[in-house]
Amino acid sequence: MDDYAAIKVQGPPVELERVPLVANQRGIGWLSDRIAGVVEGETPAWWKVCFAISVTMMTVCFAMILYLMSTGVGVWGLGHPVMWGWAIVNFVWWIGIGHAGTLISAILFLLRQRWRTSINRAAEAMTIFAVMCAGIFPLIHIGRIWFGWWLFPIPNSNSIWPQFRSPLMWDVFAVSTYFTVSVLFWYMGLIPDLAVMRDRAKTKIRKFGYGLFALGWRGSNRHWSHYEKAYLILAGLSTPLVLSVHSIVSLDFSVSQLPGWHTTIFPPYFVAGAVYSGFGMVLTLLVPLRRMLHLEEIIRVRHVELMCKVTLATGSIVGYAYAMEFFIAWYSGNPYERFQFFQTRAADPFIIGPLLHIRPAPYWWAFWTMVTCNVVVPQFFWFKKVRTCMLFVFVLSILVNVGMWFERFVIVDISLHREFIPSNWNYYSPTWVDICQYLGTFGLFFTFFLLFIRFIPLIAIAEVKGVTPQADPHHPLGGAKIGGEH
């Protein structure tokens, strides 16, 4: 060790120095130990508690589905004219959350954003579980769940084909493709790490399990070469999907002629909103996790800060879209559009309503919750102090998701409850089944997520190593050196 102590590292000037992505100049071996240690170590008590709660809630989710299937959609709060309620709101919300993972892993990969490596694995897992939660709702919200397979183009003796003009059909393809590619992409990236886990495994079961899924990875140059190419291809494939899936989901609404749904800006607006909520969810998950799993050196404050910036950017796009919706409603001169935005959404009983002499809208509180959470909340991220205060970020990230849930509620239900013919107008409120169903999907999500952090390295070991100075042979700390393992 002494042989190398004399080597002086000539770094860039201090003001140009980048904050290292891994703190404390941790070595490659340390990274393996630390990340694999999360999986290999003792099961923490908090994990057990959280897991018990999650499994209970997941049971509620399935119980609600059984109740719904056996009894009828009537157990939800739907009625004329609001035929889509919480189920569709939750679907769009979960799908939106499922955006960040693939965005981080694919788009940031293509854009050479090296900071993505510490968070992409967890974000992708989050994506997959979120899409699973999302996928439940369109299936169970239909009246005859047992015929749900009719939405797939399966050749049958009646020669009845699905109707490809319907955006719901597009949804079926968009979501299932997105899910498939996301799973593949996630699993691809996992292979080298699974091999690490296999090599480190001490029990036969672990050895077998990890070994099975590591697909015989040996880390040879040829493997790595193939792996890198495949990863790049999948990243390229996933990138348009990130944009397409939520664009398609938004078409469910914009293809219809309902004021408040029939809006051409929906596709970009939904994608921005989805990224916004996805990053919000990543923050919600990783901010506490990095602390509880002692990963502060790998998921650094700088990572959190960068994510906050993405949140701020996409949140501002969302805010701009809201403004545009109002502007166009006014500018178009279409009285039904105007009514939808001014009378049905914005008119509150305190300021706007009295100012414009409009009766308060029945759901004004939902609209203003949405605006507060999606337009006002992200503005805090302009401030570095906010971005670096983990508690603050955590609270704001939750508000981001509350806001995005309300955004979907505003779009789906507020638009529906007062549309063209006033005799139809009605108020919509959920039932306990709606609420339990929604909470139940959290159970499903967290059950899977907890299992994920317990059994799979939640940070891409190989990739993080790749962005450390040690991985660069030309870096003074890089190359194969004695002691490089620490």
Place this chain on the structure above:
Amino acid sequence: MKTIPPNCPEPESGPKYWRSLDQLAETPEFRQWVEKEFPPGASEFTDPVSRRNFVKIMSASFLLAGLGSTGCRRPVEHIYPFAKMPENYVHGVPQYFATAMPSRRTALPLVVKSSDGRPTKIEGNPDLPGSNGGTDHLAQASLLSLYDPDRAMRCTRNGSGVSKKEALDYLSSLSKTQGAGAGLAFLLEQNGSPSRARLQQAIAAKFPAARWHVYEPVDLDLGRAAASLAYNSPVEPYYKLDQAQVIVSLDCDFIGSEENAYANIKDFAKGRALSGKDDPMNRLYAVESLFTLTGLNADHRLRVPPSMVVAVLARLAQNVLGSTEMDSKLNELAAPAQAHDKWITECAKDLKANAGKSLVLAGYRLPLAAHLLVMAINEALGAVGHTVEFHQVSSPKEGTLAELAAALNGGQVQTLVILGGNPAYNAPVDLNWPQAQTKAKTVIRLGYYQDETSWSESWVVRSKGVAPTQWDLPLAHYLESWGDGRTADGTMVPIQPLIEPLFGGITELEVLALIGGFTPNSPYEIVRETFRALGSQISLGSNVAFTAEPDKNGGGTFSYKWKPNSNAGDSENNWRKFLHDGFLAGSAESAATVQHDAAELKRALGELKAAPPPGKESLEIVFYRDAKMDDGRNNNNGWLQELPDPITKLTWDNAVLMSPATAKELGVFYDRNVQNQKFFNYQVEVTLNGRTIKGPIWIQPGMADHTVGLALGYGREKTGRVGTGTGFDAYKLRSSDNLYYASGATVKDTGDKSYELATTQSHWSMEGRPVVREANLEQYRKNPKFAQQMKPEDPPLIAPLYPNPLDTTKAKAMHQWGMSIDLNRCVGCSACMIACQSENNIPIVGKEMVGKSREMHWIRLDRYYASPAGAAQDKRMEDPQAVVQPMLCQHCESAPCESVCPVNATSHDDEGLNVMTYNRCVGTRYCSNNCPYKVRRFNFFDYNRHPLTHEFLYRSPLVAETDGEWELMRWLKNPDKGNLPEDQWQLSKLVKNPDVSVRMRGVMEKCTLCLQRIEQAKIAAKVKARDSDHIRLSEKEGTVPKTACQQACPAEAIVFGDISDPESSVSKAKEQERTYKVLEFLLTKPRLTYLARVRNPNQEMPDYKEHSLPYTTDEFEKGAFNEGEGAEEPAEKGAQ
């Protein structure tokens, strides 16, 4: 494949070889040999004349001769399942029979569809002179009552079942034990049946001392009583509204709750119909305290408290009659109406200007003197003979319920026979009827339900063990009975059964005949004999005497008046024609020559007193006949319970109606306490003369101030599964001296807001949107195309990216279906809603589901209130105008619902129908979201298979048991069967139309324009066409079917037909200038168009300033649409 061998020609000569035994058997030699071989007689079958044949023919002749000599075959009265298929009967092809539904004093002629022996749909009889085949919602819904599982199903004696034979024997025994009939009392409902009158007369002859009493809780027959007094002869008024140019209604809801409303609507709508801008149009003035359908259709409406209606009438009388000797009295009576003087004067001017073409109507709630005064006015206006004529009627001298109660309490009644009615529920509360009824020794009660008047345990307790022996007999439904009746104009109509009594029901005629000890006593024979007697004056044996001569003195107890009719009589042909046609041609009454006599009017006026105006501490109550429950008789009918009230749109309940101003004054004005379509309003206590009832409040815009409206017929203590728990009982406040109006009531807020009211429409304002388009007559004449101009700017028409396939296919299709609804003719009576429900197997969903806005009606009637745009906020609900609009699937040519269905469950056919494939529907409900009219209905639960309560609808079969069996297992065994009780399940299947599928849960449904009727018509046309290609349905040939709603509509507002036929009436209707499409700017291209409404206000009226534009037009033009300043809404859905 089998190879067919080539023909092998027979050799011309040489020996004949037979190829098979069959060939051999065909040879003449062989046949001859066979005949010889067989025993003697075998050959005689081929012999044309032989002994055997002779005997055979002779024996058959003797048999037929025997039949002939004993007369005709007895008509089969029993209906059994077929052992052999009857001739001309095709399984699955419905048959139609003429019959009639008895109402109070008249009958509604019907044609009833019978599917495999069970009645499944009721239609009006279009063959009657002057009839258009329209019906009302009560007739439509009466079908469901037939299959009511809560009907009285057995004869009981003091609550325990006895055999029907025992009960009938007991009735027969009465005829022998009554002597002269002292102590025998009959309590009847009103009925116009000639047969019943004949039996009554015969019984009265046999038991001269028997008492006869008639009770109707809502007596719509006051006009007859008044006319008989005013003209000193037994006559009843018959209004010819189609002849009237100016109509003034004084608290007379002739469109809604008066007798024969369907006929009134037909005539009124005729006067409203506009085919072009130069057509005349009638004008309706309404003076009323409630907001009724008549008020809704009025051109000028004056809302006054009930006590003031008489004042308005008195002022009107002064104006019309000029100065008479009654002047001072009229002055006194008219004093309170001073404030409306100008209104009344101008109204009277209009009446006088149209003398001979004007008509004043008085409602059943007004006192007799008011009716007499109205008759004097009509007389002065020259209306008699033009817009009103008088028909001779019988005027039986029957006692009242109060007299009967007095007789019971006085111990003068030993045997009480109650036929129909439900006095224990609906008798005036001061009579204490339940107590009085126990004073008889024996009570015989014929009732449709086991209700309040039926025997109950509590009577024994109440009468300390000396309760009478009570026989309860099940009444047969009119579709199970033989009977007869008379329509509004006196035409005689038969009531013939469509089905054997389901539960052994007995008819009223049968009971009367048995008590009278007459033979024959079968209802069929009774009706047949009545018919026979109508042909001439004949005696029907010693028991049943009958005179067909009009009763000259009018004073006899039961003299039945009927002019002899040559179409009736003994002839079997006449009788068959009568039954086949459903009416007796030429039996309509003609106008009687009458002489007005004012003496009775003067006497009656003298007794009237001007009432003090009501106030906050002394409110006036109006007890009114409910639009659906009537007086409570329809309480267990689910279709009617779920039918929204035409004005309030309330279902399953009545409410304490009051005006917004009164509610504010009393501090019970509710606001923003609404969830979905549930309303949680204040419950108030209404106190009158020390009696109190409690009910939820309902703010009714346009009601008179300081007036409380209470609908009768709810809050039954003992009723079936459907009616239990609906509404509150307003009869509890009603006493003999204030049957319809009462003053001095107080209302106290209980602060309780827990009671839920369910309505089908919670938003009251049209928000200035051009959904219903209106103009006044003069504006319409100036600008006939006004309706097409009332719309937001159309989007630019650009060629669509994907051409609509219908545009190419419709050129090839044989028909193009379309519909036109004339909003000027539609009065909002709701008959179409029930007709649709009955035709299309639409389930009811129960109050809770209506509260969640899940009602299933395919056609609904939207009702909007409108006020002048400039009106002050608190004045907006005071005097609103209201409009109704039938809303159903618009069958858009480019339907938004179709393109969003992922499974192709809703699609377009070549003939322009938007069709729904229930089997394919998975229930994404996207189509409903994308439907701008929101006319699609979703089956949230299996409404056909569960009792409609929260407990049953919301319980999962995974954890529930029915009849001790795990529901899932039950379902696996028989997936069709839900957890309905067996009786309900079996009966609910019978009412279903076999031509329409019953939808399961999770499926979307909507109006199909009665596709099944179109298909049936097409099949019939194809069968008829045989090899020709004349299969196109044509209106001229009468092969185009009517939709159920169209057929039921008495106003002829709905026109359906082939729009590719330029001669069809729907094409003609669509060509009218008033035609418009709702939301046409969306370019959905609806096939259903509306004809805009036209109001006809009088420019001289003081309220014309506000009426110079219809309020809805005013709202639209003033841009309330953009500003969102519609009518103030207590019912606004801003809930938290």
